[in-house]
Amino acid sequence: MMASTAANSYHSQYREESDISESKRLAVQTFFANETQQPLTERLQKFVEAFQDKVPLQQREQQQLEWTAYLLARAPATFLDELEQCFRQWLLQYSEEMQEEDSTTTFLTNVLQILGWFDFAFVQQPLQKAVAFRIQQIARDLIQGDYETPNLLQVLLSECQQAIPSILHQINLEENVRSVFGKVRLDELFEMVADYPDSQPAVQDLQTLCQTSPRFAQQLTHSLKQTLIRRLCHPGAETTQIMQMYIHTIHCLRVWGLSSAAVTNPVRTYLREQRSDTVRCIITSLTTGDLYEELRKPQALEHMVEDEDDEEQPPTMEWQPKPSIFHPVAGHDSEDILALLVSIYGSKEVFVNEYRLMLADKLLNQLDYQTDSSVHTLELLKLRFGEQSMRHCEVMVKDVDDSKRTNAQIKEELRDSVVDSVIVSHIFWPKLQKERLQHHPRLQTPMDEYNRVFSRLKNPRQLVWFSQLGTVDIELDVFDKGGEVVTKSFSCTPLQVTLLLHFEDQPMWKLSDLSNETSVPENVLQKRLSYWIGHRIIRHIDADTYELVLPTEHHYHENTETPEDHHMHYDEGTSSAVSLTAHEDEEMQVFESYVVGMLTNMGSLPLARIHQMLKMFVTGSEVVVKDPTPQQLAQFLQNLVAQNKLECGPDGMYKLYGK
Known part of the structure; x- marks a missing residue:
């Protein structure tokens, strides 16, 4: 009797397992048979219903693996992609505030729990x-483009905790949020850095990621470096923009605790080798722009960031390897932005010389002898660059102050004098414009009278005028469009006034005759005459003839002016008092003897090799010159070729002339 009972129990269990296996086979077959007609959600629902209906409660834990394995063994390659899309739709529709018993989100949660898929590895990836x-x-809607809201990382984490079912929080939700937050910010690094310091809250958020994830710090370093190269190192970007972005990048990297050298070296090299106005832009920003606060720092430029490859001294026992870009040691990156900018060229003298040029222009263009702002800036520069470096600039400012007193003394004797002058000590000033100009007698006479009194007061000193400089x-009484006489004031160059006075003496002139009278080339006269043409005081008759506009002809002149004449009204205006061309030529001449000696020893060399060797010469030389760009060097070598000092072969190799 007991044997019969055991046999019946065995047969009953066998039939039950057989029924379950058959139900499993039919459920999987139905699941894939309706693949094209029904969405995955509905097919999963029928599959779970079959599982619940056919599998007893006490066997479900065991059957979860068997049914899942049977399903996956017959699933197509696209099944996991479909499952991922299903999960995306599920999460998109999810809302903790509104869940119904038969809702899709609740059902999918039950599906994952009933089938036990939360514990299966194949489900984890999708x-x-x-x-x-x-x-x-959520991140792109919440944080993209927002750099000013503080603690956005925490805000995003809180938002995601509400927007994602709590059952999924166990899948490293916080780590996923940090990863996505970092990716979004990496895509907008350039804009975020450009907006600094307004974007400081966003920069602070990334500081947390850099401190906790060296891998993210490496990604940020690489991404920012490539972005700067792509967005800045090309002719379309202005030098001021590149320099400003460079400064903002330094500030941000300090917040993140990363070394600036790994990111900004390409930008530094581009500024040094491809932009000839870098030093001028830095000095302009330093004296009147965003870098003025850096100038006010009291410490001198003691910390200079140098290229370790160029160190002349061999390593000692105290040598330390370069710090990691992720954990820079204290003091490796200069805390002084100005020191970092100066280190682009490796010499503060280059910046002092550039400031000297700009100061000369500023002082000579001021008509009121006011030097207070220049003195204030000069005192700050002396603190930063050293008092000895700014000695020439001190003398220049003193010259203006002395000129004010001398001018007042001369005006006491020449009550009706209309001449004011700045008397410069030419040894301390940069080279000034020396173009020839024979002034009109009405201009030259008061200048000669001024010089006579000066010579008596300062005997035996004499004044040597820079003829084309000054204002x-x-x-003038001119005619407006209605033919009425009106008085207008003009601030002109001495050449422009000389030309007008000649037309007052004689109403019509040829360019050649004016050139003989003024000792100025015809092409320069043509540009300066366009100033008066634009004000309808002189008109252009033919190729080389100009005429003063008379009252009866004024209306006719306005109606008959040709487009070509209008195009000629452009005048470059007052040029710089400092001869920048002469200054650059003087710098380039320093290299001539070195180039000649180089080619004497080595025969013929290409431009790139000459440029490389000159860079080493500039670095190790005590002569204060800027490293020439390849374009400047090529122009300089071509000038030497034109002077029959060098030869350039068809292969681009330079050698000494006749060798």
Whole structure:
């Protein structure tokens, strides 16, 4: 009797397992048979219903693995992609505030729990991808383009905790949020750095990621470096923009605790080798722009960041390897922005010389002898660059102050004098414009009278005038469009006033005759005459003839002016008092003897090799010159070729002439 009972129990269990296996086979067959007609959600629902209906409660834990394995063994290659899309839709529709018993989100949660898929590895990948995708959607809506809201990382984490079912929080939700947050910010690094310091809250958020994830710090370093190269190192970017972005990058890297050398070296090299106006832009920003606060720092430029490859001294026992870009040691990066900018060229003398040029222009263009702002800036520069470096600039400012007193003394004797002058000590000033100009007698006479009194007061000193420098204020009675006489004031160059006075003596002139009278080339006269043409005081008759506009012809002149004449009204205006061309030529001449000696010893060399060797010469030389760009050097070598000092072969190799 007992044997019969055991046999019946065995047969009953066998039939039950057989029924379950058959139900499993039919459920899987139905699942894939309706693949094209029904969405995955509905097919999963029927599959779970079959599982619940056919598998007893006490056997479900065991059957979860068998049913899942049977399903996956017959699933197509696209099944996991479909599952990921299903999870994405699930997360998109999810809402903790509104859940119904028969809702899709609740059902999918039950599906994962009933089938036990939360514990299966094959579900983790599509589920994590779906969670990451949902976090990306939330992140782009919440944080993209917002750099000023503080603690956005925490805000995003809180938002994601509410927007993603709590059952999924166990899948490293916080790590996924940090990863997505970092990716979003890496895509907008350039804009975020450009907006600094307004973007400081966003920069602070990334500081947390850099401190906790060396891998993210490496990604940030590489991404920012490539972005700077792509967005800045090309002719379309202005030098001022490149320099400003460079400074902002330094500030941000300090917040993140990363070394600036790994990121900014390409930008530094581009500024040094491809932009000839870098030093001028830095000095302009330093004296009147965003870098003025850096100038006010009291410490001198003691910390200079140098290229370790160029160190002349061999390593000692105290030598230390370069610090990691992720954990820079204290003091490796200069805390002084100005020191970093100066280190682009490796010599503060280059910046002092550039400031000297700019100061000369500023002082000579001021008509009121006011030097207070220049003195204030000069005192700050002396603190930063050293008092000895600014000695020439001190003398220049003193010359203006002395000129004010001398001018007042001369005016006491010449009550009606209309001449003011700045008397410069030419040894301390940069080279000034020396173009010839024979002034009109009405200009030259008061200047000669001024010189006579000066010679008596300062005997035996004499004044040597820079003929084309200065400003002349005049008032003219001109005719407006209605033919009425009106008085207008003009501030002109001495050449422009000289030309007008000649037309007052004689109403019509040929360019050649004016050139003989003024000792100025015809092409320069043509540009300066366009100033008066633009004010309808002189008109252009033919190729080389100009005429003063008379009252009866004024209306006719306005109606008959040709487009070609209008195009000629452009005048470059007052040029710089400092001869920048002469200054650059003087710098380039320093290299001539070195180039000649180089080619004497080595025969013929290409431009690139000459440029490389000159860079080493500039670095190790005590002569204060800027490293020439390849374009400047090529022009300089071509000038030497034109002077029959060098030869350039068809292969681009330079050698000494006749060798």
